[in-house]
Amino acid sequence: MTDAAPVIARGLVKRYGDIVAVAGVDLTVEPGDVFGYLGPNGAGKTTSLRMMLGLIRPTAGSAKLFGRDPIVDGVKALEGVAGFVEGPAFYPYLSGRRNLQLLADYDEPNSSSLIEEVLETVELRDRAKDRVGGYSHGMRQRLGIAAALLRQPRLLLLDEPATGLDPAGMRDMRDLIRRLAGEGLTIMLSSHLLYEVEELCNRVAIIRKGSIVYEGQLGDLLATATTSYRLKTRDPERARTICLNQSGVENVTIEGDELRFSADEDAVAALSVALGQARVAITQLVAEVASLEELFLGMTGGESSDHDRQAVAS
Amino acid sequence: MIGVARVYRWELAKLLAQKRTYLGLGTAMIVPVIFVVVLQFQSGGPTDVPLGRYIRDSGVVTPLIVLLFMSIWGFPLIAALVAGDIVASESHNGTLKTILTRSRERGQVFAGKALAAFTYTLSAVVAMGVVGVIAGSIAFGFHSFTSLSGTPVSAVRGLALMLASLAVYVVPLAGIAAFGLLVSTVTRNSAASVVSTLMFALFMQLIGVLPGTESIRPYLLGTQFDAWHGFLRTPTDWTPVVRAMWVSAIYIFVPLFGAYLVFVRRDVAGD
Numbered sequence A: 001m002t003d004a005a006p007v008i009a010r011g012l013v014k015r016y017g018d019i020v021a022v023a024g025v026d027l028t029v030e031p032g033d034v035f036g037y038l039g040p041n042g043a044g045k046t047t048s049l050r051m052m053l054g055l056i057r058p059t060a061g062s063a064k065l066f067g068r069d070p071i072v073d074g075v076k077a078l079e080g081v082a083g084f085v086e087g088p089a090f091y092p093y094l095s096g097r098r099n100l101q102l103l104a105d106y107d108e109p110n111s112s113s114l115i116e117e118v119l120e121t122v123e124l125r126d127r128a129k130d131r132v133g134g135y136s137h138g139m140r141q142r143l144g145i146a147a148a149l150l151r152q153p154r155l156l157l158l159d160e161p162a163t164g165l166d167p168a169g170m171r172d173m174r175d176l177i178r179r180l181a182g183e184g185l186t187i188m189l190s191s192h193l194l195y196e197v198e199e200l201c202n203r204v205a206i207i208r209k210g211s212i213v214y215e216g217q218l219g220d221l222l223a224t225a226t227t228s229y230r231l232k233t234r235d236p237e238r239a240r241t242i243c244l245n246q247s248g249v250e251n252v253t254i255e256g257d258e259l260r261f262s263a264d265e266d267a268v269a270a271l272s273v274a275l276g277q278a279r280v281a282i283t284q285l286v287a288e289v290a291s292l293e294e295l296f297l298g299m300t301g302g303e304s305s306d307h308d309r310q311a312v313a314s
Numbered sequence B: 001m002i003g004v005a006r007v008y009r010w011e012l013a014k015l016l017a018q019k020r021t022y023l024g025l026g027t028a029m030i031v032p033v034i035f036v037v038v039l040q041f042q043s044g045g046p047t048d049v050p051l052g053r054y055i056r057d058s059g060v061v062t063p064l065i066v067l068l069f070m071s072i073w074g075f076p077l078i079a080a081l082v083a084g085d086i087v088a089s090e091s092h093n094g095t096l097k098t099i100l101t102r103s104r105e106r107g108q109v110f111a112g113k114a115l116a117a118f119t120y121t122l123s124a125v126v127a128m129g130v131v132g133v134i135a136g137s138i139a140f141g142f143h144s145f146t147s148l149s150g151t152p153v154s155a156v157r158g159l160a161l162m163l164a165s166l167a168v169y170v171v172p173l174a175g176i177a178a179f180g181l182l183v184s185t186v187t188r189n190s191a192a193s194v195v196s197t198l199m200f201a202l203f204m205q206l207i208g209v210l211p212g213t214e215s216i217r218p219y220l221l222g223t224q225f226d227a228w229h230g231f232l233r234t235p236t237d238w239t240p241v242v243r244a245m246w247v248s249a250i251y252i253f254v255p256l257f258g259a260y261l262v263f264v265r266r267d268v269a270g271d
């Protein structure tokens, strides 16, 4: 059983009355993956993760963790698994350390000997004696990771771990996740922010309105992406003509002396050669970072909010 | 079992860290003090209740009279305050999902919570009894008094009977707590659970005083709060005591089992 994949979801469905929260999710997380579970708000990410953690019963289908189904095997299915959904929750009237002591006592084997170590890992040691009620959102997120690490998991399930953090907190969170992944943990993390996933994950699944619309290597997804570019040359008019005649270069527009177009990598390479041969001097050729964003918008039906784009820019 | 013991220990620790626990225990301890103080300034007494005429004879009688007054809603409210909250507050705060994703089975978590709610209920009654005897003895002395059958009862024997009475009194009160646990589990709303548990207790009292309910009266939960009177008769009348045990057991185990079934199966989603 131990060689079964960390997460295998098959035909996972959850309905609340008439509301279909998850319409049918199939996905597999392989050992060593940092797996991004992407989708806009309300797509069904949290509901999927709840089913994986055995917090709610699937209406149909199953989610197995290392081959064990939490509905059939109860908390035994969570052996070697830790994580949180929808923001980690703690007892506000107890200190951070005391919260971890409680959770360590709920673990089998008891994990209290690791408390100081995990507090150190998430850099909360000097605030551990304070009541969680006074913690910032970022501190709670980090305490959530600490609580998960207490279980010495082989699989971490994290629901929007960086959402709501300030830029510095987000960077810390990303560094932490990268470090944990470097130590060999398999991590599945959900996000509605693409750039988080783009930097961290090797594989992704994209969920839209409860269904998976893409699952695979992040690299493959990026390779199919038509990226948008900004081009500045000494001769914008001639450059424009060349662009318009270059196959694979689409949506060419001109704004002042700057051209914009979308293309894949091969087409851009060919274009730069063509410009050179025509002796049109390039002063700037810049790929826009929002590549996956655009792809994502296309896949998820343009439901991504302005907030996401702002965050991408920051 | 170790799992349940661990959960139970932490449930008690959590209760000790929460204000509402002290509100309940504090109320249980302050009522007998107020009662004794008021009697110090008044010449009359609660002569219309059993033992009321002997209130000034001995401090041992004080907790028993307070029991009578707190049966209507005092103790049910104190019990409901924690039992109605103990599951609902964790649903509300989201901590239920935190503890249910560790290594304890849901049944263990529920058992620990139920035991903690009952422990608190017992503590409130014991606290009232201890404070009542001390306050009463300071005011009226630690003397012998007259039983419900008109026979004299020594102070020490009276103390033992009083403790036995508290023990028998706690059992129907645990029935109220069990009902509180059920609504707490089902509604996931702390305030609604506390209120509806109190309503349930008042309703039980109410149907007991309506005309035409004589035949079912012995089987109502409210009736069992008077079972301890049996200890203060000579010879001891075991009939109400025995009935209180099995009738209360039904009122405890039916809602408790219902709450358990809901708890182990329910969806733990944000609400």
Ligand SMILES: Nc1ncnc2c1ncn2[C@@H]1O[C@H](COP(=O)(O)OP(=O)(O)O)[C@@H](O)[C@H]1O
Pocket (backbone or CB within 6 Å): A016, A019, A020, A021, A022, A039, A040, A041, A042, A043, A044, A045, A046, A047, A048, B269, B270
């Ligand atoms: N307990 C619930 N009762 C009813 N509807 C729910 C419940 N939980 C989630 N939903 C609905 O299911 C959909 C998916 O929610 P969720 O899984 O939280 O999405 P995400 O985490 O991707 O933002 C949403 O439309 C949400 O309103």
Ligand SMILES: [Mg+2]
Pocket (backbone or CB within 6 Å): A042, A045, A046, A047, A086, A159, A160
């Ligand atoms: Mg969510």
